[in-house]
Every structure is written in structure tokens, then in C-alpha cells.
Amino acid sequence: MGSAVSEEIGVGPHPEPWPAGEHLDRELLRDGDRRNVIDRYRYWSVEAIRADLDARRHPFHVAIENWEHDRNIGTVVRTANAFAAAEVHIVGRRRWNRRGAMMTDVYQHVRHHASVEDLAAWAAAEALPIVGIDNLPGAQDLETAALPEKCVLLFGQEGPGLSEAARSASAQVLSISQFGSTxxxxxxVAAGIAMHAWIRLWSPPGLDGGLSRSSRSASESP
Incomplete structure (x- = not known):
């Protein structure tokens, strides 16, 4: 067996002379940048990264019910950041476990709603249909459904799934096809699958993948 190789994430201090630009963080240039960000954003300030993301976020939103401190929320936030979702909406308890988000919540807009009714009222005011995702009788297959370009993808609490209020608030409910015993x-996982289904349908080719493999250096301005 070969020995395990550990690869340090990020980059060290930037060689002098430092590049110029208001988007750059001088402390990161001095000390190095070990954050979980793509190469394009190395040495950028948090504010600059958020502003750059805001200029190209997708028009879909993600909402998840949080009545019992669902530990999946961090994963949902991290995935929403990866797919440049407009916003994540947490319904129910305000507190959630940020550990799974891997610090992506600092770059992602997160909004709280005390109830499903509050979320539904907000979505109606924004003219955003709510699309529930759950394996319920009568649900349409996600694989063949026409997801709206502007919408809220709503997920239920781990275990019980979509609440009755969430089902009632949904303009349609879609299910993810499964083929095993579970x-x-x-x-x-369901949130990631649904978000990627939206990306495949609506995202222009290269909009996100091109950035994640970008060779642009920190010296280039946004």
C-alpha cells in the first residue's frame, strides 16, 4: 500500500510586488489564502467575492424546512453556492448547523422565514412559483419535468419530508427517480440533484465550469 499524500489547500503568501486592485485582501496577500474557494478568487476579499457572485447568480432559489435542526442545511447551502443560486431560504428554526457549509455561507445569501406561510407570501410577492421536491404519490418525475427558470425549490425536513403546509404551498411536486432498496x-443529496437538474436545463454552457477551472491570476481585476 502506498502512503497517504496530504495536499494543502490554497496558496501561500503572494510574492512581492503585490498586484493592485480593490478586490484584493492585503492580509491574504501577506499571509496566504487557504480558503475553500476556486482559483479565480484567491486573495480576493469576502466582499469582492460576494459582489462578483451577485453579478451572475442564477434566478432559482432553494428553501428547506428546519423544524428539528436538520443537519443537511449546511450541505444545501454549500451546494447552492456551488451552483450560484440566488438565495437560500431556511423555514422554521432560525439556528442551523453551519459546519457542513464549509464557510460558503459567507458568500451565499441566506434568508429566514418563520413559517411556510411566510415563505409562500414572499415567493408570491416575487412572482416565484414554489416547486416541492419529495417522493410523494402523484408527484411528477423530476427527470422529465419542465422546471421554471425562476422558481423556489422547496425541500422538507429530513425524515418526514415536505410538511402539509409545504405541499399546499407548492405549485407542483416533483420526485427523484430511485432504483434501489432505500x-x-x-x-x-436531493437538493443537489434538483439544483443540477435546473442547471442542465437553464444554465448557459461554461457559465460556472469555466470559472472553476479559470487560470486568471489574482492580479486581474473582476
Whole structure:
């Protein structure tokens, strides 16, 4: 067996002379940047990264019910950041476990709603249909459904799934096809599948993947 190789994430201090630009963080240039960000954003300040993401976020939102401190929420936030979702909405308890988000919540807009009714009222005011995702009788297959370009993808609490209020608030409910013995997949995985289904349908080629493999250096301005 070969020995395990550990690869340090990020980059060390930037060689002098430092590049110029208001988007750069001088402390990161001095000390190095070990954050979980793509190469394009090395040495950028948090504010600059958020502003750059805001200029190209997708028009879909993600919402998840949080009545019992669902540990999947961090994963949902991290995945929403990866797919440049407009916003994540947490319904129910305000507190959630940020550990799974891997610090992506600092770059992602996260909004709280005390109830499903509050989320539904907000979505109606924004003219955003709510699309529930759950394996319920009568649900349409996600694989063949026409997801709206502007919408809210709503996921239920791990275990019980979409609440009755969430089902009532949904303009449509879609299910993810399964082929094994398990009754369901967890909410974090389901959210990733649904978001990627939206990306495949609506995202222009290269919009996100091109950035993640970008060779642009920190010296280039946004």
C-alpha cells in the first residue's frame, strides 16, 4: 500500500510586488489564502467575492424546512453556492448547523422565514412559483419535468419530508427517480440533484465550469 499524500489547500503568501486592485485582501496577500474557494478568487476579499457572485447568480432559489435542526442545511447551502443560486431560504428554526457549509455561507445569501406561510407570501410577492421536491404519490418525475427558470425549490425536513403546509404551498411536486432498496435519499443529496437538474436545463454552457477551472491570476481585476 502506498502512503497517504496530504495536499494543502490554497496558496501561500503572494510574492512581492503585490498586484493592485480593490478586490484584493492585503492580509491574504501577506499571509496566504487557504480558503475553500476556486482559483479565480484567491486573495480576493469576502466582499469582492460576494459582489462578483451577485453579478451572475442564477434566478432559482432553494428553501428547506428546519423544524428539528436538520443537519443537511449546511450541505444545501454549500451546494447552492456551488451552483450560484440566488438565495437560500431556511423555514422554521432560525439556528442551523453551519459546519457542513464549509464557510460558503459567507458568500451565499441566506434568508429566514418563520413559517411556510411566510415563505409562500414572499415567493408570491416575487412572482416565484414554489416547486416541492419529495417522493410523494402523484408527484411528477423530476427527470422529465419542465422546471421554471425562476422558481423556489422547496425541500422538507429530513425524515418526514415536505410538511402539509409545504405541499399546499407548492405549485407542483416533483420526485427523484430511485432504483434501489432505500425508501429515500437525504435532503442534502436531493437538493443537489434538483439544483443540477435546473442547471442542465437553464444554465448557459461554461457559465460556472469555466470559472472553476479559470487560470486568471489574482492580479486581474473582476
Amino acid at each position: 425508501r429515500s435519499i437525504n435532503a442534502g
